[in-house]
Amino acid sequence: MTKYVMWGSYCENAIEKRTPYRQVHLDGLAAQKEQGLLITLGPTQDNTMVFGIYEAENEDQVRELIEGDPYWKNGIWTEYEIKEWIQAF
Template structure:
């Protein structure tokens, strides 16, 4: 199963503006973390981007997450891109498929 990196480029004043939507966003991310998101987080000072690593069947899973994400729905993400991710080092921390 492939890996995908979802990068969000966040809007100005993201940290302040996200507060009304943060709980919903984290709940959604936790639901996907149970099966598809391996890691997720944002850059610090400046908080201008976020990175989420998915392990899923295809890019449609990532797009489904984005469509539901209140940060996207409420204009807190000004740009995004999805790239298939190739793990070169660090796979010992990832559960192996059987």
């Protein structure tokens, strides 16, 4: 499987706006981690950006995971970019 990095942006006031979707979001991430698809994911200290590392069959699978997340569906994440990653060490 290939590793991918994801950088994305949060909406304004993301901490307040995410509240209704937070538990479903976290549960989904836990399921992805259990399946071996998600390596890590989290916000920057200032809560303006999100960073994640995935291990997936292809980029389309990563896009499906991101776009299926309640944060994407409800506008908490406003944009994202995926790049194939080569883990040097």
